[in-house]
Amino acid sequence: MFGSLAEKLFGQSYYARYALIVSLCQAFAVSVLEGFVLAVHTKAVSEISQFESKVKDDPTLLQGFTDIYAQGRSMTIYHVLFIASQFFQLVICVDALYRQNTIQLIALSLFIFAGLSFSAIQVYQSTSLIVDNGITSSIQDLIIQQNDTLPKDAVPYEIVIIVVMLMSSISFAYLAYKLYQEFGWSIYKKIGADMAMRDRYKMYQIFIMLLKFDVFFFLSFSIQFLALVVILEATKEILQHVILSVLTSTGMIIVGFWGVQTERKVLMYLFMLGCCVAEGYFVWKIVDVSVNPEKYHGTRIFVTFFLSVCLALGIVTFTISFLCLKNFDKGLKYHLSRSRSLSSQGGGRDAIIENSRAFSLETVNRHTQRWSID
Structure with missing residues (x-):
């Protein structure tokens, strides 16, 4: 297994x-840099928390402190999520690369550019946490008197992260374009010249x-919601969130992956039902955020933002799942299962089984041609 993985990752094009x-x-x-940030x-945030005892008797200053501390505390989770996004x-x-999935490479390029946008946003967060955020200047002055760079000390690291x-982002976009051209032949070998079959694939x-991006964004929302909101509420809401968000989202993703692989319509119907339940939950939470901002x-x-992304992803995933369902029993499953069989019988090398004989396929530049699923 590891030999095949190494061959596909290091034995293909540069x-x-x-x-x-x-x-x-x-x-x-x-x-590493985000770890320093x-x-x-x-x-x-720890130093800011020490001001609570100094301003608790002044309602105006206390409100300003509460706003600053809440914003600082929430930003901690997003730094952790940004690190998780890198892995x-x-x-x-x-x-x-292993599966030669050009669609996934394009999506990954967009994801990396989104990460670039966040790296720029977090500079603004650091510089506006205490100043220029609409909070009374009294609490700002009180904090700045103790540390005039707090929390701007992280800005140098954040600038390097942007670079x-x-x-x-630019490098990967270029490489994804080149790989898109290379992997096109691989798709042709798996599916053939039938344009309708290639559209299904x-x-x-x-x-x-x-489904893979759903996992990241759904779990990211669940983690931040549990850490920043639900954990402070009653046990009832924790249970609601775990059941409706975590379990439902995870379960429906597993069912969707299994259903499209095996072309079982019942599983796809269950997946689509799970999408509807999850979408209803996200809409409910968006309304709750608007109605109860405190x-x-x-x-x-x-x-x-994360609720909106999850809602949009859910709608797109539901739509594509419907299109995949319409393509069931039209021959795609045969091509996918044959690709798995050829890859396993080739012992990590690419081959076509024809008349009970295996023929190795080589590219023009003598690299072994790759076979994959998705």
């Missing part, structure tokens, strides 16, 4: 090797890719 190197370097460099930010993009990159993300690839103090903007 564009694939460079893409993996870019992804590895980005994951390592950004995670997290450490500085955690220290800043997620690395896993997605390895998976896309790293910008370089990796494309829908299958998009659906599998969406409950989401310091987290409202980001919770609304």
Whole structure:
């Protein structure tokens, strides 16, 4: 297994090797730098928390302190999620290269550019946590008197992160374009010249890719919601969130993956039903955020953002699942199962089984041609 993985990742074109190197370097460099940012930010939030005893007798100052502390506390979770996103993009990159999934490579490029946007946003968060945020200047002055750089000490690290993300975003976009051209022949070998079958395979690839990104965004929302909101509420709401968000989302993703792989319509119907339940929950939470803003103090903007992304992903996933369902029993399952069989019988090498004989396929540049599923 590991030999086959190494052969596919390191034995193919140099564009694939460079893409993996870019992804590895980005994951390592950004995670380390963001770790420094997290450490500085955690220290800043800890120092800010000490002002509660100094302002508790002044309602105006206390309200200002509450706003600052809530925002600072919520930002800690997003630093952790940003680090987690680096490992997620690395896993997605390895998976896309192993399976030669061009759709997934394109989606990953967009995901990395989104990470670049967040790296720029967090600079604004650091510089506006205490100043220029509409809070009375008295509490700001009180905090700045103790530490005039708090929490701007993290800005140098954040600037370097922006530079790293910008370089990796541009590099990976170029490499994804080159790999898109290379992997096109692989799809032709698996599916053939039938354009209708290739369109079905494309829908299958998009659906599998969406399920993987659903996992990240659904779990990211669940983690931040539990950490920033629900954990402070009653046990009843914790149970509601775990059942409706975590279990339902995870269960429906597993059912969807299983259903599209085996072309079982019952499983796809269950998946689509799960999508509807999850979408209803996300809409309910968006309304709750709007109606009860005090409950989401310091987290409202980001919770609304993640809820919106999850809602949009759910709608797109539901639509693509319907299109995949329409393609059942039209021959795609045969091509996918044959690809698995050829890969396993080839012992990690690419082969076509024809008349009970195996023939190795070589590319023009003498690299072994790759076979994969999605």
